[in-house]
Amino acid sequence: MYIPDGLLSTPVWVAMLLIALVVFEQTLKRGKVMAATELKNGGETVANPELNELLSTLEEKEAEVGRLKALLDIAEKKGGEVDKLEKEVEELRQKLVEKEKEFERAKKFVRELVRRIPKPVFILFVNKDGVVEYINEYAAKVFGADSIDDAIGKRPSELATNVAAGGRTFIELALENRTTIEGKEGRLKIATGETIPILSSCAPVYIADEFGGVVCSFVDISEQKQKERQIQEIFDYTNTCLNMLSSGIRELQTGNLNVRLEKIKDDEFGKTIDVFNEFAERLSNIIKNLADNMRGTTEQIKEANEAVSQMNAGMQQISSASQQIATGSENLSRLANASVADLKAAEETFKKLGADAEQSTKFTEAASKNAGESKEESEKALQTLGIVVENIEKTASIVEKLEVAVRSIGKVTEKIKSIADQTNLLALNAAIEAARAGEYGRGFAVVADEIRKLAEESRRSTEEIGEIVKGVQEETRKVIDAIMKVKADSAEGGKGIEAALNKAGEIAEAVNRINEMLRNVSKGTEEGLAKIEQLARNFEEVASTAEENAASGEETSAAIEEQTAAVQQVSIAMEKVNEIANKTTQMVLENFKIFEEGVDVSTTRRQ
Template structure:
């Protein structure tokens, strides 16, 4: 069983819609996964920022302890205590961002370690350093010996070394947390890259399948509709010219096939009608010739009135029978014409139905184009969001470059400070230690900034890949929209062809109406002719009483015969226009 036109077109559009829906689902799924991973990456970056700040505060504690030991200034201790407090606060903030229980335990251990460090620093290091500087001042006042001062100095330095080691331990723990988050960032970026590659592969595959289906539909559907419609148009043109020798060859079982079958039935009925009219016109012509012969014989045989009357009576009787036969044939022809008119009306209704279905298909194509436009807008919006992410990554890169520049300048300042301390000799040794620590801190800041810059560069590269993938998706959606628009144009052409078929059916219907009117005229003429025959028979029966009227009766019969012959010739000419 062959498919209907609506089923064929509907199946094609369903296939295209399935492909487009699959592409949209893949795009939405990929975007949702990318959004989730970007949110996780954002949370990890927040933790990294806190951990970097905690590492900076730990480095500040080391620098402050060295400064306090070198100069004995209480401001260094206050700064170290503030840094320890900041580390504890930032650790609390970090715990809020952590979901892993083990990681939270590590942060709790770090907080405890920082608090213990702060308490030991206040209870042990600070008194020892202050005692050392108090002994130094007492030595200048000759209150303490050099051995006492040296012992205090060694104690202070020993404690400073111990606290420096503990601070380094805190710093290492913080860096361990940062390293774990950096690994998470790397894994998230890799997952984003894999998801993007997978989405590109899926979208490319589905787009290729959709393209192949669209190309096949654009080739198969027009070809399946063009040939049958062309056959219908050629058949209608032949029938309109009176050529009824050929039928329309359409093998399809759809609406076009039904129209072709209806036109073939119409051709058969028309052919039968023309043959019947031709046969009846020949009978009428022969009857008219016979009537003329009888009239001539009656005129020439005026002396044998009885024989002429008998011949005329017989001729009149034959004439009435012939007229009745012709009238029956014409009545059947009129009935056939009315039936063919009804069938032509049914064909016109089928054409209107086909036009309506073509219009519905065109509207469906327009709705599909609008849906494709909405999908294109969604993909473009997603591309804009990813591009904005790339812009923000560039801004972060600029900030990291600024941090790196500041670290370089700090390194130069530390070098200058070391040079000045060397010039100062013994009195500048403590300042030299501080300068060295500042230089190390600057180098560490520069390294951290470079690492962050590397991460940002990776994110920017992946963002550019995502933007490129979005551009490819947008192009595929536009290609799908163009295919659907082409289908809509095909529906417009179908509707135009169906309208042409409807016009041909209307012309055929008008022809049948004219044929019915001609049949009515023939019936009227036959009735008139039958009346004339009846009159002739009556005159023949009364000829014995009115012989003078014989000549007039013969003239009337001759005139009617000539008219009948003329009418038969005209009918033959009208019928001969048809080729059967």
């Protein structure tokens, strides 16, 4: 710096020097404060050794300036020392130039430092006039400037506008209000027309208590917003899927087993929804099968209960039948014993009848012989009339005895026939009761059938004997009639001798027929006697079997009573099971909706 000689001695120069020193001081202070403010990032000073050293040097130079001011004051007082003062001012000027260079280097360093602040941070310093002085390279590029120098000197609104603040930037708002803005979200519309989300922080800068401008940092939160959108989408998707699952679970809770969910994506939620649908399907099938099975169980229990009731009734019938069989067996045993006694009496009667028949045969043979002799000696009829009459009377007496015996045979045969009919009826009843008793009465049924057959044979034999006896009675009646007529005729004497002789011939023939019939009677009596003896033995076996069957029937009746009690217990248990099955079916149908081919059938099934 060139200063004309003698100028330093003028007050004007001194005043100009003081002004220059003040301006330099203010500039140094402003540079110091700006550097310190511009290096703030999030409220903390950037730790840089060179910058700290520079700040320390500036403070030393500031102290030297203070000393220079003191020297100027001395120079004023001591105007005689102008030369010395001029030299010192020159030295001071040199130092000031150096300090200006150092300040420029510091300013350049700060500018370079701001320029290199990387993405996603925007750094700007706008002076109090609203003009950009510092900006990092990323911000200048995003704002559409060709370079940092192209962005410096422009207003922030020329670079970008704040969509959320009516077109004004946060820097402009901070300049206007001179207030701090911390962590404010906004959207910047840059020169390219693109809108980007940001997080802004702005702070006013004061230099020696004088407002110097606003430093502002922006953070591009596009990626963060993108992440937030993705997270929100994930949250919305998760919420949608959870709502779907929650709604499906509530539907299942209400008993709607037909609920099915439609998955949105084939991911874990999609797999979960598939599992839910499979669970709902399986649960629906389980409940449906349970309802069907319980309904089938109810029907089977009902059928089983009916079967048990029928079995119980059958047991009671079998018990009654067993008691009837026992009673019938006792009666049969009693009747069989009585029949044995009757058959023994009949056997005695038949023996006696056989003996009488044999004697009658002898008598008839004698009568036949006598009749023959009477016929041969018909010429001596008058002489032997008395003998004939006597023989006729004997014959009449024999025939009357024969008629009595024949009637006895008829009564016996009727009694045997009645016994055979009763035996047949008892055998039939015994067979029926044995059939109702099942396995217990099988042996008794065989015996009853044999008794029935013997009874039928005895009845046929008695019918044959009855027919024979009837024929004998008819012939005997004829003989008696003939004898009575002969007797009556004989009373007349000789008048009817010829007729008597003829009648005697007839009598002889009748006696021969009677003799033949009596032989048949004797033969039939022998056969009937043999059958009666066999029938008596069979009746003894029947009585024994009836007694055994009566005892077995009582045991069977006791066993059946035990079975009946067990069946009644089973019936009570079946009723309880049926009640439980009905309640379970009702509960399933009331709590779950069962669908078949898309139609709710649970209501109809409850009915």
